[in-house]
Amino acid sequence: MAGRTKFQKAMARTIGSNGARTAEAIRQAGVKLIYKHGYEAMSLxxxxxxxxxxxxxxxxxxENKQNLLFDIVRDxxxxxxxxxxxxxxxxTDPLARLKTFSxxxxxxxxxxxxxxFIANMEIRxxxxxxxxxxxxxxxxxxxxxxxxxxQGAEDGVFQVSEPxxxxxxxxxxxxxxxxxxRPGGRLSQDELVEIYTGLVVDGATGPGPATAARAKPLEAVAAQPRDSGTRAKPRAARPKTARA
Amino acid sequence: MAGRTKFQKAMARTIGSNGARTAEAIRQAGVKLIYKHGYEAMSLxxxxxxxxxxxxxxxxxxENKQNLLFDIVRDxxxxxxxxxxxxxxxxTDPLARLKTFSxxxxxxxxxxxxxxFIANMEIRxxxxxxxxxxxxxxxxxxxxxxxxxxQGAEDGVFQVSEPxxxxxxxxxxxxxxxxxxRPGGRLSQDELVEIYTGLVVDGATGPGPATAARAKPLEAVAAQPRDSGTRAKPRAARPKTARA
Structure with missing residues (x-):
C-alpha cells in the first residue's frame, strides 16, 4: 500500500463496497483506455x-488521472x-527456483x-x-x-558472469x-512454458551441461562485484530524459 | 518505399533539399514527441x-499526423x-550468422x-x-x-524445436x-554484446555443447511442420483487438 495517498485511504474507508466496485470498474476502464490510446490521450x-x-x-x-495511473501500475x-x-x-534449489520463476x-x-503494456510503457x-x-x-x-x-552461480549450477x-x-x-x-494458437500455454523455460535454463547453465559446470572454476563470477549496476539511470526514467 | 503515398512522392519531387531537411526535422521532432507523450496525445x-x-x-x-507516424515506423x-x-x-555458417544477427x-x-519504442508501441x-x-x-x-x-537445427548445430x-x-x-x-555504464557495448550473444548461443545450442549436439537425433525439430505459426493474429493487431 506504499504510496497510496491520504485521499485514497480516506476514500477506501468511506465509499464502502458499492464504491469499491465502482472504483474497480473505473480502474478496469482506465486499463482498457490507456492500453488503447495512451495515458496522455485518455480523457476523463x-x-x-x-x-x-x-x-x-x-x-x-x-483524486485525478495521475493517481488512477499510479494505482493501476502499483497494484x-x-x-x-x-x-x-x-x-x-x-x-531452495536454484535450478528449481529458476524454472518456477520463469x-x-x-x-x-x-x-x-x-x-x-501499461506498466512498461507509461512509467514515462x-x-x-x-x-x-x-x-x-x-x-x-x-x-x-x-x-x-x-545463488546458482555460487553453487556452480549456472554459468552467469553478470547476474x-x-x-x-x-x-x-x-x-x-x-x-x-493468443489463446487458442497451435501451442498450449504448457508447451510455451516448456520451450521458454528451456531457453532460460540453457542460457543460464551455459555451453556445457549443468552437471559439468559444477566442476569448472567460475572466475568470471567470483571476480564480479556484487552490487555494481550497469544502469546509469533506472529504466523507468527513460522517456523523461530522452533526447530523440 | 512501399506504402509511400502519392502525396509524399510528389512532395519528395517538389520540396527540394531545403524541404527535405525540414521534413527530416519534422520527423525527428515527431519521434521525440511521440516517444514522450504518445502518438494520440501529440498535437500538430x-x-x-x-x-x-x-x-x-x-x-x-x-499529409497528416497518421502519415508522419507511418513514415517514421516504416523508415x-x-x-x-x-x-x-x-x-x-x-x-553462411549458422552459428556465425546467429552471432552476427544478435x-x-x-x-x-x-x-x-x-x-x-515507437515502432513497438504505436503499431496500435x-x-x-x-x-x-x-x-x-x-x-x-x-x-x-x-x-x-x-538452418542451424537442420545442420545439427542448434537444438531448437520451435524456430x-x-x-x-x-x-x-x-x-x-x-x-x-545507457552509454557510460559499467559495461561497454562490446561487453554487453558478448554477454547477450552468449545467452542467445547457449539457448540455441541447448544443454550440451554444440559439437555434442551434432550426434543427437533431432526428432523434435523434424516433427515440426515448417510453416505453422502459433500466433492467432499478428502481434501488431493487439491493441486494436484488446479487451482489457
Missing amino acids: RQLAAEVGLQSGSLYKYF HMEDLLGKAEADLAGI AFHLRYHMTRMAHV SLEDEHRAVVVALRRRYEGLLEEILR KVATYAIISMLTGICMWY | RQLAAEVGLQSGSLYKYF HMEDLLGKAEADLAGI AFHLRYHMTRMAHV SLEDEHRAVVVALRRRYEGLLEEILR KVATYAIISMLTGICMWY
Whole structure:
C-alpha cells in the first residue's frame, strides 16, 4: 500500500463496497483506455462514459488521472511481486527456483497483456514520487531472479558472469510473450512454458551441461562485484530524459 | 518505399533539399514527441512549435499526423531490415550468422531507443493499410533469424524445436536492452554484446555443447511442420483487438 495517498485511504474507508466496485470498474476502464490510446490521450470524459458516470463523479473515486495511473501500475507490480514470492516459497534449489520463476512470469504475462503494456510503457507518465515507488517494486521483483542466478552461480549450477544483465535479458525474453501470444494458437500455454523455460535454463547453465559446470572454476563470477549496476539511470526514467 | 503515398512522392519531387531537411526535422521532432507523450496525445501544434513552423505549414511536408507516424515506423523497419541483411551478407555458417544477427540487433537497439519504442508501441495507432506494411517488414526481419535457427537445427548445430517461438524469444531478449542500457555504464557495448550473444548461443545450442549436439537425433525439430505459426493474429493487431 506504499504510496497510496491520504485521499485514497480516506476514500477506501468511506465509499464502502458499492464504491469499491465502482472504483474497480473505473480502474478496469482506465486499463482498457490507456492500453488503447495512451495515458496522455485518455480523457476523463472518455473514462467516465466508459463506466456510465458523469465526469464530475470520478473524483469521488480517484483524486485525478495521475493517481488512477499510479494505482493501476502499483497494484500490478504488487500483485506480480506477491504472487512470484508465493510461488517461490519453500523452493531452495536454484535450478528449481529458476524454472518456477520463469513459468510464473510467463503464465502471468500471458494473461495480463494490457496491465503489462501499461506498466512498461507509461512509467514515462508517472510523476517522480509515484515513479520511485513503482521502480522500487520493479527492482524487488528483478531482485528475485537476480538472487536465483547469483545463488546458482555460487553453487556452480549456472554459468552467469553478470547476474544483473542476465536478469534484464531473461525478463525481457519472458515478458515478450505477451506481445504475440493468443489463446487458442497451435501451442498450449504448457508447451510455451516448456520451450521458454528451456531457453532460460540453457542460457543460464551455459555451453556445457549443468552437471559439468559444477566442476569448472567460475572466475568470471567470483571476480564480479556484487552490487555494481550497469544502469546509469533506472529504466523507468527513460522517456523523461530522452533526447530523440 | 512501399506504402509511400502519392502525396509524399510528389512532395519528395517538389520540396527540394531545403524541404527535405525540414521534413527530416519534422520527423525527428515527431519521434521525440511521440516517444514522450504518445502518438494520440501529440498535437500538430506541438510538433510545429518544436521545429519553428506554423501548424498550417506542416501539411507541405506531411499529409497528416497518421502519415508522419507511418513514415517514421516504416523508415525504421526498412533501415533495420536493410542493415541486418547487409551485415549477414556472405556469412553462411549458422552459428556465425546467429552471432552476427544478435550483435547487429543489440548495437542497433542500443542507439535507437526512441524509434524502437515507437515502432513497438504505436503499431496500435497505425491505420490498417499502414499497419499491414509495417507488419510485413517486421515478418521479413523476424524471418532472417528464424531461417538461421532452422538452418542451424537442420545442420545439427542448434537444438531448437520451435524456430518461430525461439525467434520471438530471442528478439524480445535482445530488444530489451534498449529499456535499460545507457552509454557510460559499467559495461561497454562490446561487453554487453558478448554477454547477450552468449545467452542467445547457449539457448540455441541447448544443454550440451554444440559439437555434442551434432550426434543427437533431432526428432523434435523434424516433427515440426515448417510453416505453422502459433500466433492467432499478428502481434501488431493487439491493441486494436484488446479487451482489457
